Amino acid sequence: MSVCAVKAITVTSMCGIIGYVGPRVAHAVVVEGLRRMEYRGYDSAGAAVITPDGISVRKKAGKIGNLDALLASDPLPETGIGIGHTRWATHGGPTDTNAHPHVSADGRIALIHNGIIENFATLRAELRAKGVEFSSETDTEVAAQLLGDVVAGGADLADAMRAVCLRLEGAFTLVAMDATDPGRLVAARRNSPLVVGVGEGETFVASDVAAFIEFTRHAIELGQDQVVDVTATSITVTDFFGNPAESHPFEVTWDLSAAEKAGFDWFMRKEIFEQPRAVADTLLGRFTPEGALTLDELRIPEAELRSVDKIIIVACGTAYYAGMVAKYAIEHWTRIACEVEIASEFRYRDPIISGSTLVVTISQSGETADTLMAIRHAREQKAKVIAICNTNGATIPRESDAVIYTHAGPEIGVASTKGFLTQVAACYLLGLYLAQVRGTMYGDEIAAVMSELASTPDKIQQVLESLDQITDLAARFIDTKSVLFLGRHVGYPVALEGALKLKELAYLHAEGFPAGELKHGPIALVEEGTPIFVVVPPQGRDQLHDKVVSNIQEVRARGALTIVLAEEGDDEVTPYADILFRLPKVSTLLQPLVATVPLQMFACDLATLKGFDVDQPRNLAKSVTVE
Numbered sequence: 001m002s003v004c005a006v007k008a009i010t011v012t013s014m015c016g017i018i019g020y021v022g023p024r025v026a027h028a029v030v031v032e033g034l035r036r037m038e039y040r041g042y043d044s045a046g047a048a049v050i051t052p053d054g055i056s057v058r059k060k061a062g063k064i065g066n067l068d069a070l071l072a073s074d075p076l077p078e079t080g081i082g083i084g085h086t087r088w089a090t091h092g093g094p095t096d097t098n099a100h101p102h103v104s105a106d107g108r109i110a111l112i113h114n115g116i117i118e119n120f121a122t123l124r125a126e127l128r129a130k131g132v133e134f135s136s137e138t139d140t141e142v143a144a145q146l147l148g149d150v151v152a153g154g155a156d157l158a159d160a161m162r163a164v165c166l167r168l169e170g171a172f173t174l175v176a177m178d179a180t181d182p183g184r185l186v187a188a189r190r191n192s193p194l195v196v197g198v199g200e201g202e203t204f205v206a207s208d209v210a211a212f213i214e215f216t217r218h219a220i221e222l223g224q225d226q227v228v229d230v231t232a233t234s235i236t237v238t239d240f241f242g243n244p245a246e247s248h249p250f251e252v253t254w255d256l257s258a259a260e261k262a263g264f265d266w267f268m269r270k271e272i273f274e275q276p277r278a279v280a281d282t283l284l285g286r287f288t289p290e291g292a293l294t295l296d297e298l299r300i301p302e303a304e305l306r307s308v309d310k311i312i313i314v315a316c317g318t319a320y321y322a323g324m325v326a327k328y329a330i331e332h333w334t335r336i337a338c339e340v341e342i343a344s345e346f347r348y349r350d351p352i353i354s355g356s357t358l359v360v361t362i363s364q365s366g367e368t369a370d371t372l373m374a375i376r377h378a379r380e381q382k383a384k385v386i387a388i389c390n391t392n393g394a395t396i397p398r399e400s401d402a403v404i405y406t407h408a409g410p411e412i413g414v415a416s417t418k419g420f421l422t423q424v425a426a427c428y429l430l431g432l433y434l435a436q437v438r439g440t441m442y443g444d445e446i447a448a449v450m451s452e453l454a455s456t457p458d459k460i461q462q463v464l465e466s467l468d469q470i471t472d473l474a475a476r477f478i479d480t481k482s483v484l485f486l487g488r489h490v491g492y493p494v495a496l497e498g499a500l501k502l503k504e505l506a507y508l509h510a511e512g513f514p515a516g517e518l519k520h521g522p523i524a525l526v527e528e529g530t531p532i533f534v535v536v537p538p539q540g541r542d543q544l545h546d547k548v549v550s551n552i553q554e555v556r557a558r559g560a561l562t563i564v565l566a567e568e569g570d571d572e573v574t575p576y577a578d579i580l581f582r583l584p585k586v587s588t589l590l591q592p593l594v595a596t597v598p599l600q601m602f603a604c605d606l607a608t609l610k611g612f613d614v615d616q617p618r619n620l621a622k623s624v625t626v627e
């Protein structure tokens with residue numbers, strides 16, 4: 001297929017939505033739920049409830065703290081039904097007026113939205129011609145006004161929602177309530193996530209189970225193009241035409257404590273410290289006592305895996321760097337050519353894909369639009385797609401042929417940490433599994449790698465116990481303007497990841513380079529005192545180690561201040577390290593699992609010292625559901 005023939009793409013904005021109906025104080029449930037979903041967007045927050053006098057709304061630009069302050073001075077009435085929204089702005093700036101919920105002109109319908117309504121201009125013109133006045137610049141208000149218009153014409157709320165969905169183009173998850181029907185919420189889903197929380201005598205709808213995990217672990221995942229009509233005690237799911245539709249009940253395997261900071265200053269710091277357990281859980285149960293590797297969720301027949309002649313790993317950001325690490329291992333173990341590509345580039349360059357191409361996508365959230373579009377494109381070309389994902393039932397695993405779940409638990413800090421380590425571990429499982437199926441490694445070789453992998457959680461723990469040195473280091477670099485990171489082989493993506501963490505959290509110029517590439521240009525950046533982190537490969541693997549030691553000398557000779565990450569007992573680097581951080585001994589391919597950790601902590605500490613919001617860095621959102 002040529003690039004021009006690529007199908008039109010729908011995108012969705014990145015917001016958190018929640019609705020509640022039941023005996024509790026609805027606005028308290030809603031605002032607490034928003035707090036747990038604030039990672040999805042923090043440009044504004046708002047809530048609405050139904051009172052005997054109609055709909056009551058409070059909304060405020062900025063983080064939830066601003067909404068809290070508004071509610072403290074002007075509380076919402078206590079009722080048993082409410083909706084709430086935390087926004088990452090797309091159409092219309094992050095103002096109070098553009099904040100959700102939006103209310104229909106007659107004040108009867110309140111609506112929240114996650115997505116982008118692509119035909120909003122046409123619909124708005126149509127409604128304006130009918131005399132409807134708009135108060136915001138958002139695409140969302142079109143859905144609220146349209147729903148209000150259909151309901152005013154006599155339609156039932158669920159019928160009206162279905163009629164509206166059939167008129168909307170783009171991506172949307174909507175939740176609405178009707179002031180004249182105060183025990184009921186109606187929600188619709190296309191493309192962005194929506195789960196229903198099933199409590200005892202109470203029901204929740206939300207973008208993420210974290211929003212209601214405090215109250216119930218029973219959930220229902222809605223499918224594409226479905227409408228759910230809920231009261232405190234009933235849940236009815238249909239398609240957009242009103243036909244009964246199948247939805248998927250599931251149990252959330254983690255509890256409230258996983259979605260709370262547990263005494264840490266930041267979720268990110270907590271998540272860094274959770275990495276030994278996250279990696280251990282991801283590896284758990286994958287190796288039988290008989291010595292065979294099993295991947296239960298991998299439902300692609302072995303014969304098809306044997307006929308694979310090319311692997312393309314597709315992902316974004318940190319997940320892309322996990323893919324870069326995986327390439328080295330997968331090619332080494334399987335001897336299949338493996339490319340790694342940034343999802344947004346892959347999608348539009350007309351990649352060469354066939355039925356014997358295996359596309360591996362990596363995504364913590366399972367909702368990243370660029371990665372999702374890459375999957376759709378790959379499957380149109382008949383490639384098989386395996387997703388590596390951390391979020392049960394998210395869109396990416398649902399649209400893939402097979403999935404390997406990482407078991408990191410919820411990752412709430414916007415900067416990915418345990419996501420990265422578990423993605424590397426899951427990719428390694430996949431690589432070893434392919435090697436087993438295709439016979440490119442002996443069973444005892446696979447067992448040896450698995451045994452070393454199984455020991456990495458202890459090694460990561462060892463790194464965590466020596467992080468005080470990193471905290472001291474961060475204090476020393478508080479005024480630094482630029483930091484470079486060098487690595488070779490799997491150390492190169494680790495360098496890139498170290499630089500990304502610093503950019504997104506400490507807002508610093510930071511770049512990662514292959515250590516050998518520096519002399520081809522970037523070494524001109526080095527001046528007296530430039531801090532350069534160098535990831536040194538374990539000793540004794542070909543010439544990698546010695547080459548990196550030479551690269552350290554090159555930058556040091558030009559005045560760089562070297563911060564060297566090298567394994568215990570590596571004395572060759574000592575003379576060239578201004579600061580030396582010791583890593584536990586691991587083999588080359590496993591080194592990213594230990595070497596990334598101090599770099600994560602450095603970024604977290606430096607951003608903390610600079611007074612930045614580590615969990616919610618500026619301009620970012622956790623799931624990037626716009627292309």
Ligand code: M6R
Nearest residue numbers: 317318319363364365368415416
């Ligand atoms: O949810 P995903 O793994 O698909 O997200 C991919 C990237 O957006 C994500 O890794 C991003 O780069 C992080 N903020 C990095 O810390």
